[in-house]
Amino acid sequence: MSAMILFWSITIAQVVLGAAMLVTLYRLIAGPRAQDRVLSLDAMYVVAMLLLVTFGMRVGTVIYFEVALLIGLLGFVGTVALAKFLMRGEVIE
Amino acid sequence: MSRLFPHPLLTVALTLMWLLLQQSAGLGHILLGFVVAFAASHAMARLQPHKPRIRRPGLVLKLLAEVTLDIIRSNIAVTRIVLAGERRKATAGFIKMPLELRDPAGLAVLSCIITATPGSAWLEYSPAESSVLIHVLDLIDEGEWIDTIKRRYETLLLEIFQ
Amino acid sequence: MSFDDVPLWAALLISACVLVGAFLTFVGAVGLARMPSFYQRIHAPTLGTSFGAVGVLAASAILSTIGEDRFIAHEILIFTFVSVTTPVTLMLLARAALHRDRVEGSSDVPAVVERPVDQ
Numbered sequence: 001m002s003a004m005i006l007f008w009s010i011t012i013a014q015v016v017l018g019a020a021m022l023v024t025l026y027r028l029i030a031g032p033r034a035q036d037r038v039l040s041l042d043a044m045y046v047v048a049m050l051l052l053v054t055f056g057m058r059v060g061t062v063i064y065f066e067v068a069l070l071i072g073l074l075g076f077v078g079t080v081a082l083a084k085f086l087m088r089g090e091v092i093e
Numbered sequence: 094m095s096r097l098f099p100h101p102l103l104t105v106a107l108t109l110m111w112l113l114l115q116q117s118a119g120l121g122h123i124l125l126g127f128v129v130a131f132a133a134s135h136a137m138a139r140l141q142p143h144k145p146r147i148r149r150p151g152l153v154l155k156l157l158a159e160v161t162l163d164i165i166r167s168n169i170a171v172t173r174i175v176l177a178g179e180r181r182k183a184t185a186g187f188i189k190m191p192l193e194l195r196d197p198a199g200l201a202v203l204s205c206i207i208t209a210t211p212g213s214a215w216l217e218y219s220p221a222e223s224s225v226l227i228h229v230l231d232l233i234d235e236g237e238w239i240d241t242i243k244r245r246y247e248t249l250l251l252e253i254f255q
Numbered sequence: 256m257s258f259d260d261v262p263l264w265a266a267l268l269i270s271a272c273v274l275v276g277a278f279l280t281f282v283g284a285v286g287l288a289r290m291p292s293f294y295q296r297i298h299a300p301t302l303g304t305s306f307g308a309v310g311v312l313a314a315s316a317i318l319s320t321i322g323e324d325r326f327i328a329h330e331i332l333i334f335t336f337v338s339v340t341t342p343v344t345l346m347l348l349a350r351a352a353l354h355r356d357r358v359e360g361s362s363d364v365p366a367v368v369e370r371p372v373d374q
Contacts, residue, residue: 001263002261002262002265002266003261003266005267005270006261006269008270009269009270009273009274012274013273013276014277016274016277016280016281017277020277020280020281020283020285020303023281024284024287024288026288027287027296033293033352034355035293035348035352035355039293039296039300039345039348042300042341042344042345042348043284046280046303046304046307046308047280047284047303049333050280050307050308050311053333054277054311054315057273057314057315057318057319062116062329065333066329068329069333072333072336072337076336079344079347080343083344083351084351086348086351086352110332113329113331113332114328114332116326116328165306168305168306171299171301172279172282174286175282175286175290175299175302176282176285178289185294185295187294205339205343208341208342208345208346209301209304209341210305211299211301211305213298214294215346216346216349217349217350217353226353228294228297228298230298
């Protein structure tokens with residue numbers, strides 16, 4: 001019984017998180033400006049991280065959590081770099 | 094002592110993080126983590142001459158509790174706003190708010206709190222006139238917002254850091 | 256690991272946490288897509304990173320404490336990491352957007368009071 005509840009709730013959560021990723025993808029494509037795209041990329045990183053955590057819950061290995069940490073780290077560095085670029089890129093132009 | 098350990102709290106936190114990453118508390122890991130944290134804290138001392146000082150550590154817990162409660166409350170509020178969609182009038186707006194807090198560490202904490210709370214975002218701090226620009230999603234009464242932030246966070250942060 | 260060892264109350268608690276977390280993250284994403292201006296959109300992802308993340312990570316932490324004997328180190332690390340880094344990225348982005356809007360002379364944003372010192 002509890003196995004079924006867990007299985008279905010994690011599956012539903014994964015579907016919902018996947019839908020969230022698609023919605024952020026819409027904003028990534030639609031823009032309209034560069035800062036909107038960077039913001040949606042950042043949100044997408046977070047959703048991907050949570051998705052990996054749910055995969056880790058299902059399988060029960062540590063590897064997924066380490067990948068989630070790595071994604072969080074890369075997302076942070078990437079967004080900071082892009083934000084800095086948005087700030088400075090215009091000054092140089 | 095303070096020359097040997099320029100940032101004791103940072104050293105302890107980094108060692109702890111190392112142990113959590115390794116998922117073990119063996120002697121070897123503790124030593125290795127400590128060496129890394131020691132080097133990092135010295136690098137930090139070189140990078141940042143201003144060292145934040147926490148004067149009232151007991152109040153940090155109170156601040157944490159208030160922030161958690163506030164984040165729960167604003168999570169619900171923002172969820173409502175998003176789900177209401179176009180049926181709701183746009184009430185977003187900018188607030189310019191004067192601050193008494195001057196300490197850089199205190200300002201950093203305040204900015205993180207305000208941005209981490211859904212519904213309000215810290216945009217820009219102007220050191221010259223010591224004011225900050227905040228964007229609020231559900232702006233009805235500007236004075237009320239300034240009052241809440243001042244009463245809830247700034248007084249606590251003033252006591253902790255200044 | 257099999258899910259069968261988990262007691263029923265824990266299974267219900269875990270599903271509630273993970274579903275609430277996923278739902279909040281989804282609402283945040285919808286807000287990101289629906290809000291009309293950039294400065295309104297910047298509020299939406301914090302839903303996912305505050306209690307969206309807490310829900311999913313709490314579910315994972317409960318599951319790993321009950322199901323397997325694994326210490327919840329990674330959940331703690333991910334949570335601290337997310338809660339510390341998102342405000343920083345959002346603030347940087349907001350400042351970049353403000354700067355870009357001002358360079359273009361947009362009337363939607365407040366004008367520069369004076370040059371910020373720390374840039």
